[in-house]
Amino acid sequence: xxxxxxxxxxxxxxxxxxxxxxxxxxxxxxxxxxxxxxxxxxxxxxxxxxxxxxxxxxxxxxxxxxxxxxxxxxxxxxxxxxxxxxxxxxxxxxxxxxxxxxxxxxxxxxxxxxxxxxxxxxxxxxxxxxxxxxxxxxxxxxxxxxxxxxxxxxxxxxxxxxxxxxxxxxxxxxxxxxxxxxxxxxxxxxxxxxxxxxxxxxxxxxxxxxxxxxxxxxxxxxxxxxxxxxxxxxxxxxxxxxxxxxxxxxx
Numbered sequence: 001x002x003x004x005x006x007x008x009x010x011x012x013x014x015x016x017x018x019x020x021x022x023x024x025x026x027x028x029x030x031x032x033x034x035x036x037x038x039x040x041x042x043x044x045x046x047x048x049x050x051x052x053x054x055x056x057x058x059x060x061x062x063x064x065x066x067x068x069x070x071x072x073x074x075x076x077x078x079x080x081x082x083x084x085x086x087x088x089x090x091x092x093x094x095x096x097x098x099x100x101x102x103x104x105x106x107x108x109x110x111x112x113x114x115x116x117x118x119x120x121x122x123x124x125x126x127x128x129x130x131x132x133x134x135x136x137x138x139x140x141x142x143x144x145x146x147x148x149x150x151x152x153x154x155x156x157x158x159x160x161x162x163x164x165x166x167x168x169x170x171x172x173x174x175x176x177x178x179x180x181x182x183x184x185x186x187x188x189x190x191x192x193x194x195x196x197x198x199x200x201x202x203x204x205x206x207x208x209x210x211x212x213x214x215x216x217x218x219x220x221x222x223x224x225x226x227x228x229x230x231x232x233x234x235x236x237x238x239x240x241x242x243x244x245x246x247x248x249x250x251x
Contacts, residue, residue: 003039006029006031006035006036006039007039007042007043009025009029010025010036010039010040010043010049010056011043011048011049013025014049014056014057014058015058018057018058018211018235018236019055019056019057019058020036020040020049020055020056020057021054021055022036022037022040022054022055022056023054025055040055040056043056044056044059047059050173050212050213050214050215052178052213057175057178057211057212057213058211058212058213059212059213059214060172060173060181060183060208060209060212060213060214073206073207073208076206076207076208076230077100077101077104077204077206078104078108079230079250079251080101080104080105080204080205080206080228080229080230080250081101081104081105081107081108081204082108082250083228083230083248083249083250084105084108084168084202084204084228084250085105085108085109085110085113087166087202088109088113088115088166089115089165090113090114090115091114091115092115092116092165092166093115093116093117093118093162093163093164093165093166094115094116094117094118094164094165094166094167094168095117095118095119095162095164095166095167095168095194095197095198096117096118096119096121096124096168097119097120097121097149097167097168097169097170097191097194097204098119098120098121098123098124098147098148098149098170099121099147099149099170099204101170101204101206102119102121102124102168102170102204103121103123103124103127105168105204106119106124106127106128107127109128109131109134111131111132111133112132112133113133113134114133114134115133115134115135116134116135116136116137117134117135117136117137118136118137118139118162118164119136119137119138119139120138120139120140120141120149120150120151120155120158120159120190120194121148121149121150122138122143122148122149122150123148125138137162139155139158139159139162140154140155140158141153141154141155141156141158142154142155144184144186144187146183146184147184147187149187149190150190151186151187151189151190152186152190155190155193156189156190156193159190159193159194159196159197160193160197162194162197163197164197164198164199165198165199165200166198166199166200166201166202167194167195167197167198167200167201167202168201168202168204169191169194169195169201169202169203169204169218169219169224170191170203170204171191171203171204171205171209171214171218172209172212172214173209173212173213173214174203174205174209174210174211174212174227174229174236174240175211175212175213175236176221176236176239176240176242176243176245177239178213178217179217179218179219179220179221180203180217180218180219180220180221180224181213181214181215181216181217181218182214182216182218183214183215183216184216185215185216187216188216188217188218191218191219192218192219195218195219195223195224200225201219201223201224201225202224202225202226202227202228202248203224203226203227203228203229204228205227205228205229205231206229206230207229207230207231207232209229210229210231210236210237211231211234211235211236221240221243221244221245222244224245225246226245226246226247226248227240227245227246227247227248228248228250229247229248229249229250230249230250230251232251
């Protein structure tokens with residue numbers, strides 16, 4: 001089997017099963033595990049999978065740049081946002097992460113809902129400029145352009161002054177084994193800093209993020225109060241429930 005054919009087979013297996021186990025594929029094809037791992041390294045370098053110990057998992061489409069993500073799973077993000085809004089009590093303080101699902105949530109806040117929103121996302125803050133009853137606090141720092149959020153030491157320092165009821169966390173991967181992940185180490189650190197300042201953290205998980213994995217862990221699943229998603233019931237959601245994660249349906 002040619003190398004290109006092996007890589008096509010690996011991608012097909014990844015799409016069908018949601019994972020590739022290197023030793024199983026090697027035994028099936030009569031190859032060495034080193035050959036399979038080399039193929040997976042090349043696929044990962046091309047952005048087509050995320051390597052993990054023993055094999056590979058699907059890479060998240062949410063790793064794309066901000067402009068591209070605005071057109072990914074738009075309806076799913078709106079459903080997740082609509083469900084998340086139901087958790088916001090009048091008078092509460094809410095931290096909104098950056099990203100396109102958080103932006104959909106900001107736009108979905110009812111005009112009559114009086115609350116305080118803290119965000120490190122200029123786009124989320126701008127979406128709330130016309131909201132008549134929401135107080136908005138913007139955390140500053142170095143602008144991470146890929147996700148249009150403030151990160152770095154200044155942003156983390158500003159976050160330490162906040163105490164919130166809820167944090168709506170955006171990630172690029174929600175996986176029952178690998179946990180909650182994103183594509184940048186500094187952004188992951190900022191998300192952890194924000195989670196530390198809220199009584200409860202809920203994950204905004206549009207359909208493309210469930211079962212996917214990115215390079216940097218944000219939080220273990222045990223740290224969140226729930227995962228809000230409209231993903232159809234399947235192995236990934238069942239495994240999350242088996243881990244004791246509260247899966248909140250936005251379907």
